[in-house]
Amino acid sequence: xxxxxxxxxxxxxxxxxxxxxxxxxxxxxxxxxxxxxxxxxxxxxxxxxxxxxxxxxxxxxxxxxxxxxxxxxxxxxxxxxxxxxxxxxxxxxxxxxxxxxxxxxxxxxxxxxxxxxxxxxxxxxxxxxxxxxxxxxxxxxxxxxxxxxxxxxxxxxxxxxxxxxxxxxxxxxxxxxxxxxxxxxxxxxxxxxxxxxxxxxxxxxxxxxxxxxxxxxxxxxxxxxxxxxxxxxxxxxxxxxxxxxxxxxxxxxxxxxxxxxxxxxxxxxxxxxxxxxxxxxxxxxxxxxxxxxxxxxxxxxxxxxxxxxxxxxxxxxxxxxxxxxxxxxxxxxxxxxxxxxxxxxxxxxxxxxxxxxxxxxxxxxx
Amino acid sequence: xxxxxxxxxxxxxxxxxxxxxxxxxxxxxxxxxxxxxxxxxxxxxxxxxxxxxxxxxxxxxxxxxxxxxxxxxxxxxxxxxxxxxxxxxxxxxxxxxxxxxxxxxxxxxxxxxxxxxxxxxxxxxxxxxxxxxxxxxxxxxxxxxxxxxxxxxxxxxxxxxxxxxxxxxxxxxxxxxxxxxxxxxxxxxxxxxxxxxxxxxxxxxxxxxxxxxxxxxxxxxxxxxxxxxxxxxxxxxxxxxxxxxxxxxxxxxxxxxxxxxxxxxxxxxxxxxxxxxxxxxxxxxxxxxxxxxxxxxxxxxxxxxxxxxxxxxxxxxxxxxxxxxxxxxxxxxxxxxxxxxxxxxxxxxxxxxxxxxxxxxxxxxxxxxxxxxxxxxxxxxxxxxxxxxxxxxx
Numbered sequence: 001x002x003x004x005x006x007x008x009x010x011x012x013x014x015x016x017x018x019x020x021x022x023x024x025x026x027x028x029x030x031x032x033x034x035x036x037x038x039x040x041x042x043x044x045x046x047x048x049x050x051x052x053x054x055x056x057x058x059x060x061x062x063x064x065x066x067x068x069x070x071x072x073x074x075x076x077x078x079x080x081x082x083x084x085x086x087x088x089x090x091x092x093x094x095x096x097x098x099x100x101x102x103x104x105x106x107x108x109x110x111x112x113x114x115x116x117x118x119x120x121x122x123x124x125x126x127x128x129x130x131x132x133x134x135x136x137x138x139x140x141x142x143x144x145x146x147x148x149x150x151x152x153x154x155x156x157x158x159x160x161x162x163x164x165x166x167x168x169x170x171x172x173x174x175x176x177x178x179x180x181x182x183x184x185x186x187x188x189x190x191x192x193x194x195x196x197x198x199x200x201x202x203x204x205x206x207x208x209x210x211x212x213x214x215x216x217x218x219x220x221x222x223x224x225x226x227x228x229x230x231x232x233x234x235x236x237x238x239x240x241x242x243x244x245x246x247x248x249x250x251x252x253x254x255x256x257x258x259x260x261x262x263x264x265x266x267x268x269x270x271x272x273x274x275x276x277x278x279x280x281x282x283x284x285x286x287x288x289x290x291x292x293x294x295x296x297x298x299x300x301x302x303x304x305x306x307x308x309x310x311x312x313x314x315x316x317x318x319x320x321x322x323x324x325x326x327x328x329x330x331x332x333x334x335x336x337x338x339x340x341x342x343x344x345x346x347x348x349x350x351x352x353x354x355x356x357x358x359x360x361x362x363x364x365x366x
Numbered sequence: 367x368x369x370x371x372x373x374x375x376x377x378x379x380x381x382x383x384x385x386x387x388x389x390x391x392x393x394x395x396x397x398x399x400x401x402x403x404x405x406x407x408x409x410x411x412x413x414x415x416x417x418x419x420x421x422x423x424x425x426x427x428x429x430x431x432x433x434x435x436x437x438x439x440x441x442x443x444x445x446x447x448x449x450x451x452x453x454x455x456x457x458x459x460x461x462x463x464x465x466x467x468x469x470x471x472x473x474x475x476x477x478x479x480x481x482x483x484x485x486x487x488x489x490x491x492x493x494x495x496x497x498x499x500x501x502x503x504x505x506x507x508x509x510x511x512x513x514x515x516x517x518x519x520x521x522x523x524x525x526x527x528x529x530x531x532x533x534x535x536x537x538x539x540x541x542x543x544x545x546x547x548x549x550x551x552x553x554x555x556x557x558x559x560x561x562x563x564x565x566x567x568x569x570x571x572x573x574x575x576x577x578x579x580x581x582x583x584x585x586x587x588x589x590x591x592x593x594x595x596x597x598x599x600x601x602x603x604x605x606x607x608x609x610x611x612x613x614x615x616x617x618x619x620x621x622x623x624x625x626x627x628x629x630x631x632x633x634x635x636x637x638x639x640x641x642x643x644x645x646x647x648x649x650x651x652x653x654x655x656x657x658x659x660x661x662x663x664x665x666x667x668x669x670x671x672x673x674x675x676x677x678x679x680x681x682x683x684x685x686x687x688x689x690x691x692x693x694x695x696x697x698x699x700x701x702x703x704x705x706x707x708x709x710x711x712x713x714x715x716x717x718x719x720x721x722x723x724x725x726x727x728x729x730x731x732x733x734x735x736x737x738x739x740x741x742x743x744x745x746x747x748x749x750x751x752x753x754x755x756x757x758x759x760x
Contacts, residue, residue: 061760089678097759100670103392104388104391112388
């Protein structure tokens with residue numbers, strides 16, 4: 001379900017362990033992931049699942065032990081000290097703790113992040129002022145941390161991480177110390193940077209209120225990425241499944257679970273999606289465009305109807321194990337969500353209710 | 367945007383954080399801590415000033431008299447240790463020296479510590495007594511001494527150093543004084559100052575000297591002051607004299623005499639070693655005080671330093687930041703220490719008349735020592751800075 005694009009970060013078979021010998025403890029195991037320019041990825045998972053270690057590896061704060069971690073196509077473990085330094089300067093790190101120098105004002109703390117840039121002083125100052133204003137701290141520019149609230153300190157730290165408009169934002173619970181409105185403001189700011197500059201943001205959070213901001217949600221468990229979901233297409237597919245009225249008893253999570261496994265496929269006008277008489281291998285939900293339904297096989301073809309967005313097809317052959325009873329052909333450019341046979345079977349087998357409903361649908365068509 | 371590939375590292379340094387301002391802010395932030403630290407460092411620097419001041423006074427003492435000799439060479443006994451313990455040598459060595467044509471004159475000098483009894487208190491003082499023949503040219507380069515020679519011609523007459531310690535009671539109105547259990551006429555005053563050598567000094571004719579030190583053999587002298595004809599090669603004649611004179615006599619230039627004196631006082635005496643050790647102790651104390659301050663501060667700010675590393679500040683920049691803080695502490699400690707040292711020097715001089723005074727050279731030396739001391743402390747505390755691990759921040 002992804003547009004073809006080169007990822008900024010590409011992780012392959014990445015494993016990491018602390019300690020050696022008998023004390024060795026693997027915290028990441030054979031992980032694969034891509035982070036693309038212009039996307040905000042939210043990472044969730046229980047404590048100890050490896051999120052933080054993965055962040056620190058991507059941020060080059062720890063060295064890659066096993067597997068591959070490529071940045072812009074280059075292997076991170078091949079970076080020399082200078083390249084690592086340059087890479088880190090392109091990252092905006094947001095930690096759970098603000099780590100501000102007590103001696104510096106909010107303005108100075110944020111501007112310090114621009115010390116390594118070649119911007120003129122006036123530009124540094126204006127950028128610093130601008131981001132602090134965005135974070136609602138325009139009246140606290142000259143305050144030191146001891147005269148700021150916990151949320152204000154965290155906002156200063158966020159400003160420090162974002163003021164240099166980083167290519168990559170790595171954030172660990174950035175909104176934990178913030179109220180709802182400020183937290184949303186911070187995420188909007190990150191989103192804006194991601195959209196306008198094509199930055200990539202990877203944010204660890206347990207704040208479910210922020211999930212709607214994510215382009216993708218990665219879930220980790222016991223050192224592994226157990227799900228990696230592009231949010232918008234999955235929500236769209238799940239919504240189409242729900243709106244179809246086919247599964248009135250299903251929960252949102254059941255819809256999402258099925259939707260996550262669906263691939264987004266494109267077809268040109270006249271292209272055949274399924275062919276009469278063939279073995280069924282996928283279930284389809286129409287996302288965009290229109291398809292025609294042709295029965296009778298090659299000897300007596302007859303278009304019996306059309307299907308528009310939200311319609312579905314291909315389920316009968318999967319359920320009955322019989323050959324396809326119709327040919328489905330694109331009338332114009334078409335996009336469908338497709339679910340493989342195995343995933344379809346697994347989804348059906350998950351709940352009796354679900355299976356019954358599917359059988360009910362088939363029964364009603366026959 | 368296409369994110370910059372880290373492989374496309376610019377050829378020029380992408381920018382260098384300037385930590386000077388931050389160092390200033392960090393030092394100035396905790397005023398009480400900084401005040402305590404600066405006080406400790408200032409004390410250590412003051413201690414160095416005092417020890418080096420006393421060491422300087424010791425050096426001045428060493429050459430206080432010998433640098434005043436009006437001559438080109440000196441003849442001293444082979445067992446010569448220093449001016450107040452020179453030993454004696456046959457007077458005939460002086461005549462032997464005169465066998466060299468370029469030797470214009472050889473003046474016998476007599477030197478010993480004399481017991482002086484303070485007139486009002488009866489308190490004993492040790493004065494460095496120098497006797498010389500009045501017929502010869504004045505052997506010491508002391509302002510106004512030539513005018514006192516006539517007065518010294520009267521037997522039992524002495525002149526006394528104005529820089530004699532107050533406890534000795536050598537007031538301007540004092541006319542007679544007991545020296546070595548005999549009453550002497552005090553006929554004049556001069557200004558010399560002998561520092562640690564004695565409580566003061568007095569000059570007399572060789573005859574009066576012989577009266578005072580009645581055990582002084584007439585055929586022995588403590589030193590011979592040699593004057594050469596104008597334009598003579600001093601070193602060459604010194605060599606010739608060494609060949610002429612037997613091994614019981616040393617031939618030294620005045621410069622060599624000064625060097626021997628300095629070496630004796632500074633290197634051979636315990637007092638010189640104590641002052642040198644004192645300066646070293648001051649250095650070490652200052653180093654440890656600042657090391658503790660910096661180390662504690664770094665430990666308290668490890669997450670902040672780790673964050674700076676994460677932000678792309680190089681280790682070198684962080685090291686400079688810590689060293690800049692240490693230099694600021696050095697500068698802040700140095701200024702009050704210098705002012706205090708001037709006061710203490712003045713008080714010490716007034717109390718003891720020991721020639722202790724601030725010199726530009728010493729002020730610069732202590733400044734360099736202070737910077738070195740703080741640099742060492744800074745370098746030691748860098749070990750703590752290296753423990754700032756960015757990976758621990760997440």
